[in-house]
Amino acid sequence: MASSSVLSVATQCVSRNASSLSINETHKGKAKLGGSTLRFSKSSGRISMTVAVNVSRFEAIPMAPPDPILGVSEAFRADTSDAKLNLGVGAYRTEELQPYVLNVVKKAENLMLERGDNKEYLPIEGLAAFNKATAELLLGADNPAIKEQRVATVQGLSGTGSLRLGAALIERYFPGAKVLISAPTWGNHKNIFNDARVPWSEYRYYDPRTVGLDFEGMIEDIKAAPEGTFVLLHGCAHNPTGIDPTPEQWEKIADVIQQKNHIPFFDVAYQGFASGSLDEDAASVRLFVACGMEVLVAQSYSKNLGLYAERIGAMNVISSSSESATRVKSQLKRLARPMYSNPPVHGAKIVANVVGTPALFDEWKAEMEMMAGRIKNVRQKLYDSISSKDKSGKDWSFILKQIGMFSYTGLNKNQSDNMTNKWHVYMTKDGRISLAGLSLAKCEYLADAIIDSFHNVS
Amino acid sequence: MIMMMILSRYFNSRTARRFVSTCSGHGWWDKVRVAPKDPTVKVNESFLADPFPHKINLGVGTYRDDDGKPFTPQCVGDAEAKINRYKLEETNSSEVSSKFVMESVKLAYGNDSFVVREGLYAGVPTLSGTGACRLFAEFQRNFYPDSQIHLPDPTWPNHHNIWSQAQIPVKTFHYYDPYTKGLDFDALISDVKNAPDSSFFLLHPCAHNPTGIDPTEEQWREISYQFKVKNHFPFFDMAYQGFSSGDLDKDAAALRIFVEDGHLVGLAQSFAKNMGLFGHKVGCLSVLTRDIKQAAAVKSQLEHIFHSMYSSPPIHGILLVTMILSDPTMKEQWKKEIKIMANRIRAMRTTLRRNLEDLDSSFSWEHITNQVGMFCFSGLTPDQVKYLEKQFHIYMSPDARISMAGVTPSNVNYLANAIHQVTRISEETSVCM
Numbered sequence: 001m002a003s004s005s006v007l008s009v010a011t012q013c014v015s016r017n018a019s020s021l022s023i024n025e026t027h028k029g030k031a032k033l034g035g036s037t038l039r040f041s042k043s044s045g046r047i048s049m050t051v052a053v054n055v056s057r058f059e060a061i062p063m064a065p066p067d068p069i070l071g072v073s074e075a076f077r078a079d080t081s082d083a084k085l086n087l088g089v090g091a092y093r094t095e096e097l098q099p100y101v102l103n104v105v106k107k108a109e110n111l112m113l114e115r116g117d118n119k120e121y122l123p124i125e126g127l128a129a130f131n132k133a134t135a136e137l138l139l140g141a142d143n144p145a146i147k148e149q150r151v152a153t154v155q156g157l158s159g160t161g162s163l164r165l166g167a168a169l170i171e172r173y174f175p176g177a178k179v180l181i182s183a184p185t186w187g188n189h190k191n192i193f194n195d196a197r198v199p200w201s202e203y204r205y206y207d208p209r210t211v212g213l214d215f216e217g218m219i220e221d222i223k224a225a226p227e228g229t230f231v232l233l234h235g236c237a238h239n240p241t242g243i244d245p246t247p248e249q250w251e252k253i254a255d256v257i258q259q260k261n262h263i264p265f266f267d268v269a270y271q272g273f274a275s276g277s278l279d280e281d282a283a284s285v286r287l288f289v290a291c292g293m294e295v296l297v298a299q300s301y302s303k304n305l306g307l308y309a310e311r312i313g314a315m316n317v318i319s320s321s322s323e324s325a326t327r328v329k330s331q332l333k334r335l336a337r338p339m340y341s342n343p344p345v346h347g348a349k350i351v352a353n354v355v356g357t358p359a360l361f362d363e364w365k366a367e368m369e370m371m372a373g374r375i376k377n378v379r380q381k382l383y384d385s386i387s388s389k390d391k392s393g394k395d396w397s398f399i400l401k402q403i404g405m406f407s408y409t410g411l412n413k414n415q416s417d418n419m420t421n422k423w424h425v426y427m428t429k430d431g432r433i434s435l436a437g438l439s440l441a442k443c444e445y446l447a448d449a450i451i452d453s454f455h456n457v458s
Numbered sequence: 459m460i461m462m463m464i465l466s467r468y469f470n471s472r473t474a475r476r477f478v479s480t481c482s483g484h485g486w487w488d489k490v491r492v493a494p495k496d497p498t499v500k501v502n503e504s505f506l507a508d509p510f511p512h513k514i515n516l517g518v519g520t521y522r523d524d525d526g527k528p529f530t531p532q533c534v535g536d537a538e539a540k541i542n543r544y545k546l547e548e549t550n551s552s553e554v555s556s557k558f559v560m561e562s563v564k565l566a567y568g569n570d571s572f573v574v575r576e577g578l579y580a581g582v583p584t585l586s587g588t589g590a591c592r593l594f595a596e597f598q599r600n601f602y603p604d605s606q607i608h609l610p611d612p613t614w615p616n617h618h619n620i621w622s623q624a625q626i627p628v629k630t631f632h633y634y635d636p637y638t639k640g641l642d643f644d645a646l647i648s649d650v651k652n653a654p655d656s657s658f659f660l661l662h663p664c665a666h667n668p669t670g671i672d673p674t675e676e677q678w679r680e681i682s683y684q685f686k687v688k689n690h691f692p693f694f695d696m697a698y699q700g701f702s703s704g705d706l707d708k709d710a711a712a713l714r715i716f717v718e719d720g721h722l723v724g725l726a727q728s729f730a731k732n733m734g735l736f737g738h739k740v741g742c743l744s745v746l747t748r749d750i751k752q753a754a755a756v757k758s759q760l761e762h763i764f765h766s767m768y769s770s771p772p773i774h775g776i777l778l779v780t781m782i783l784s785d786p787t788m789k790e791q792w793k794k795e796i797k798i799m800a801n802r803i804r805a806m807r808t809t810l811r812r813n814l815e816d817l818d819s820s821f822s823w824e825h826i827t828n829q830v831g832m833f834c835f836s837g838l839t840p841d842q843v844k845y846l847e848k849q850f851h852i853y854m855s856p857d858a859r860i861s862m863a864g865v866t867p868s869n870v871n872y873l874a875n876a877i878h879q880v881t882r883i884s885e886e887t888s889v890c891m
Contacts, residue, residue, distance in 0.1 A: 057656070057691060057722075058747065061601060064758035067765065113542050116535070118528040120520060121736040124499065157585070157768030164767050173490055191766035195596075294487070309551050309773035317487070324487045334493035338619035339592055340585035344772035345737030 068187065069428060076426040084424040085442055087433040090239065090405045091308060092371055095439045100371070102306045104364045108353040117349065124333040124341070126155020126314070127348035133355035134299055134314045138268065138282055145289050149322035152329035154315050154336065155343045158308075159269045159300030160188060162315040166265060166296050167196035168335040169317075169328070170230060179230045179265065180222065182206075184430060186239045186267075189232065203231070206241050211398040211410040213243050219256055227261045235268035235297070236281040237404020240432040244274070244403050250284050254291055264288050265296040272304040274404045276372035278365065294319045301351055303405070304368060312347030375405065378438050385447035392455065405436045415453040423449035497615060497856055505853040513851035514873060516864040519667065519832045520736055521799055526866045530734050531795040533788045537781040541774075551773055555583050558776045561783035562727055562742035566696065566710055567717060573746055580756035581744040582764065583771040586736075587697045587728030588616060589764075590743040594693060594724050595624035596763045597745075597756075598658060607693075608649075608659045610634075612857065614667045617660060617695070631659070634669050639825040639837050641671050650684045658691045664709040665698035665831020668859035672702065672830055678712045682719045692716055693724040700732040702830045704800035706793065722746040729779050731832065732796055738775030803832060806865040810834075813874030821881055834860040842880045850876040 072088030086097075094100050125131065131153040135146055145151050156162030170177055179198055181189050182205035193200045203225075204217030222231060233253070238244055245253060257264050266285050272278045288295050300313040317328045336343070354360045383399040390396065399407060411419065411431040419425040425446065427433045438446060495503075501517035523529040559581035563574050573579055584590035598605060607621045610633035621628050631653070632645030650659070661681075666672055673681065685692055694713050702709045716723050722745075729740040743760065747753040764771075782788045804827075811826040826834050838846070838858040846852040852873060854860050865873060 058601065058745070058752060058756055061752070061755050061759055063755045064762040066758075109542055113538060116530075119530055119534070119735055119737045120528050121518070121730075124496065157772070159769075160766070161768035173487075188766060188769065191762075195763065195766040309770070311768060311770065311772040319487050324490070327490045327492050328487050330493035330495075331490055333496075335623075337496055337588075338616060338623040339589070339767065340739060341588040341616065342737075342739075344585070344739040344775065346774035347772065 072426050072428060075420070079424055079426070081424040083445065085426065085437070085446065087425060087427045087435075087437045087446075090303070090434045090436060092303060092306065092405070092436045093439075095374065095441070097437065097439055100306060102364070102367050104354045104360045104367060105305060105307065105350055107360060107363075108350045108357075111353055112349055119345065122155070122342045122345050122348065124336050125153075125329065126343045127345065127352055129352035129356060130155055130312075130348040131314065133352050135316060137278060137355060138271070138297060138299060138316060139286060139289060139318075140279070140282075143286070143289065145318050150319055150325050152317040152319065152325040152332065154329060154332040155348055156298070156313045156315045156336075157340070157343060158302050158311045158313040159267060159298055160192065160313075161311065161343075162298035162300070162313045163189070163192050163267060164196060164339075165315040165332055165335055166298055166317075167193050167198050168339075169296075169332060171196050171198050172331070172335070174228070174230075177228060177230060178225070179232055180225050180262075181232045182218075182234070182238070184240055185232070185234075189267075201225075205238075206243065206408065208410060211408060212401065213245060213249070215245070215249055215252075219252065222253070222256050222262065223260060225260065225262065228263070229260070230263045230265045230296070231257055232265045232267060233284070235266045235271065235285050236274035236283075237270035237406070239269065239404070240406050240428070240430060241408040242402030242404050242406045243408065245284075247283065250287055254288050254293070257288075258291060258293060263296065264293060265298075267298050269298075269300040270303055270404050271299070272365075272368040273372055273375075276369040276376075278304075278368065289318050292320075301347065305351060305354065305364070307347050307350060310347030310350065311344060312351055375435050378435050378440060378443065379407070381440050381443040382435075382438070382446060385443045386450060389447050390451045390455075394454070405434055407433050407435055409433055409450060411450070411453055415457045418453040418457040419449055422452070425449050501853050501855060504847070508851055508853075510851040512869070512872060514853065514864060514869050516852065516854040516860045516862075516873075519731065519861045519863060521731060521734060521832070521863045522866065524802065524866050524868075526864070526869070528734075529799070531792060533782050533792040533795060534734055534778060536788060536791075537778045540781060541777045551770065554773065554776055554780055555771070557784065558583055558780045559742055559744070561780060563744050565706065565783060566699070566713060566725055566727055566742075566744070568707070568710070568714060571714075571717070573717060577750045577753060578748070579744045579746050580753045580760060581742060582757060582760045583776050584726070584741040584743045584764070585768070585771060586730050586739040586741040587695060587726050588620065588741075589739065589771075590726030590728070590741045591617065591620045591695060592624065593743050593760060593764055593767075594726065594745070595621045595626055597760055599624050599626050600759070600763070602658070605658055608653060608657055610646075610660070610662065610666070612668055613660070613662070614695075629653075633666075634671065634835065636837070639671075639835065640828065641673055641677070643673065643677055647680065647684060650681065650688065650690065653688065653690065656689045656691065658693060659685070660693050660695060661712070663694045663696050663699075663712040664702040665833075667697065667831070668833050668855065668857060669835040670829025670831050670833045671835070673712070675711060675715070678715050679719075682716050682721065685716070685721060686719060691724070692721050693726070695726045697726075697728040698731055698831050699727070700793075700796040701800050701803070701832055704797040704804075706796065717746065722748065729775070732799075733779060733782065733792070735775050735778060738778065739772060740775035740779050803862045806862050806867075806870060807834065809867070809870050810862075810865060810874055813871060814878060817874060817878045819878050819881065820885065832861055832863050834862050836860050836877070838877070838880070839884070842884060845880045845883075846876055850879075852876055 069089050076086040092100055135151050135153045139146055156165050179193055179200040180203050181200050183202040184206055203221035204214045207214035236244055271281045274281045285297055295318045297316040302308040315332060319325045319328060354364050379399055383396055386396045409431045413429045416427055416429050416431055419427055498518050505515040521529055563579055563581055567574050584593055606627045606629050608629045608631050609617050611630040612634055618628055631649035632642045635642035664672055699709045700706045724745045727742045730736045745756050747756055782792055807827045811823045814823045836858045843854060843856060843858050
């Protein structure tokens with residue numbers, strides 16, 4: 001390769017010329033050789049060679065595949081149509097389709113600024129006040145698991161970071177164990193387990209015929225998995241489908257998991273966003289814990305506190321004894337240290353302040369209800385619009401049955417493309433729309449788009 | 459058995475039946491042992507638990523002012539107030555990140571640096587220095603799965619954990635000479651020459667942690683030359699830019715020598731120490747490339763890696779750094795504050811050494827002022843370190859690394875006395891033997 005020949009010439013030059021230059025002489029010059037540039041400069045009696053490198057050792061590195069969801073936002077930004085609608089990424093928008101910073105967050109940040117908190121490193125496990133608040137929010141402050149100190153909580157970088165810590169724990173202590181994830185699930189789940197070197201496979205979840213839950217398939221697949229499999233469950237507001245098991249179905253799922261000696265691993269990214277009630281949305285997790293199962297739970301405050309960019313969440317391991325929880329926590333810390341040493345402080349303090357200050361906590365609950373309420377209203381309006389416009393007799397009630405930020409419309413890839421190309425409605429190719437990006441004012445337009453795409457495109 | 463029967467009689471719900479059936483089930487985490495404590499954390503915890511009123515914490519490398527208090531630079535406080543007035547929408551997060559990276563690389567490579575002007579780098583924000591190192595280690599493993607990393611001996615202990623966790627075998631190269639308490643340059647060069655061609659090396663460009671011993675400019679040029687000959691990959695971990703000399707550009711000299719020599723380096727930057735942003739986890743990873751097409755490819759791969767680790771970096775610290783670096787007034791103020799911090803540490807070095815010499819210590823303490831940056835590799839033995847802790851309530855790393863940032867005008871006399879005592883005792887003991 002060119003560079004090595006250049007280097008060998010350079011070395012020859014050095015050995016030839018070294019003796020002919022005295023200490024006090026300086027010699028600077030440039031010579032072009034085969035596309036690269038040799039520069040000679042000398043300092044203190046030796047010649048130092050400067051060679052512009054031809055070949056990088058990262059020559060063969062290809063572009064990584066673009067993230068499908070972020071790609072949607074980019075395409076939306078580039079679109080000049082007035083009618084355009086961004087139903088891609090799951091970030092909450094107001095009725096005016098603006099980002100929303102919660103009032104309690106502003107208040108908490110003002111408090112923090114006034115206090116002039118220092119910026120010291122957090123301990124590896126994160127802010128103690130946050131860890132306490134987050135576990136109590138998840139399980140309820142009077143939960144026996146908390147009282148008995150059986151919960152190991154470590155602050156994580158939002159949902160992703162917390163999932164990754166859990167995955168790393170599985171990889172280290174359950175080598176060969178698999179994770180069962182729903183078909184479909186949030187795209188990044190697969191990346192997280194792949195990069196953590198944890199094998200995964202899927203359990204049936206979405207039934208396109210009913211645009212609902214394939215419950216029988218789900219149970220069958222969980223039963224069929226080898227004993228000791230980790231089963232990844234969405235605590236509420238399933239992403240991307242918006243389809244949650246009913247309370248009865250949750251009980252059956254818990255039964256099967258317990259019978260097969262599997263370990264439930266919950267991803268709780270929308271606590272409060274599904275029903276509007278923080279407690280109600282934690283019901284599935286609390287059921288499993290009440291059954292006496294040992295459970296992993298990853299939490300995120302990106303959506304429910306609007307803290308997307310602050311990266312605040314937690315990894316919780318509820319185990320059978322406090323002694324076990326202590327050991328597990330120490331190992332989670334050990335995994336975190338070579339990833340980032342200790343987690344970022346800002347988001348943790350916001351959450352701790354909001355949850356720990358009764359007035360702010362109440363205000364948060366109200367804002368949570370408002371956000372979830374807006375989405376429920378939008379669902380209703382969308383359903384009403386479609387039902388009144390569509391004369392085909394198709395049952396669109398799944399829109400009302402689904403819950404949370406997302407809705408699986410049942411549109412296929414071609415139909416989704418039609419939504420974008422013809423109607424300037426931006427969504428993901430799997431037919432998912434983010435209701436958080438929909439306003440009441442745009443429901444009629446969206447209804448037209450969906451009806452057209454469903455009936456006129458195959 | 460009887461207990462289970464009683465329980466099952468009391469609860470009639472399905473929940474209860476399940477609870478009973480699990481009672482006899484196994485604990486999933488039985489095989490999980492208690493992890494060893496991180497050494498720095500251990501020191502810190504011991505210090506916090508100590509009730510002695512004159513205790514001194516010389517463990518963790520976080521800057522303290524003359525009163526021993528955590529110090530947030532004024533420029534940071536100003537930036538906090540400014541960004542609080544408007545909080546960013548998520549859509550601009552990537553814009554801020556890009557600006558942040560641009561400012562970070564300018565700081566490291568120089569405002570007029572060719573690589574910066576031409577965009578010949580892949581840069582991403584990271585979770586401080588640790589995150590930058592880990593991101594690079596994962597990247598290295600993805601594309602050079604059979605490679606190793608050569609770390610200086612000694613180095614920040616977490617370097618070993620980071621590359622091991624990324625499943626890259628670790629090798630060490632000679633660095634510290636315990637006899638001179640200086641750089642073992644000949645052995646270092648020998649190790650560089652003897653390593654297989656195209657090896658990955660980690661270098662501290664300034665204020666080496668834990669020794670405080672940096673190569674001279676001459677020595678850096680020689681190292682760079684030898685790296686060229688062997689086609690080694692230089693990875694720089696720059697956690698203390700500004701803390702060595704007080705001058706940001708001077709402290710980046712080693713890095714810039716390598717870049718001038720044509721090396722396509724990798725660089726981890728941290729803003730934890732020099733901006734006092736420890737808890738905000740702000741750092742930057744940059745990898746120099748041949749052209750902008752390759753820069754885009756490398757960047758996409760780095761993003762792919764951290765996407766599955768934490769999706770995106772925390773914005774608050776990024777906002778602060780970007781604001782400070784892109785506002786000329788704030789940046790000037792910051793430079794002044796760095797000088798103050800570096801000067802304070804240098805003053806403490808001088809005072810500590812002078813105090814020891816005034817106590818008629820028979821040992822040489824010139825290494826205290828020869829070494830640079832936050833840390834002093836004191837050369838004390840493990841027994842002496844323990845003695846200092848037990849008898850004098852002075853806490854430092856087990857390797858006898860002293861964080862000079864923890865030394866203040868009010869505790870330096872006590873510290874000097876204590877060190878004098880333990881070394882004198884050891885000397886007397888060994889003489890008796």
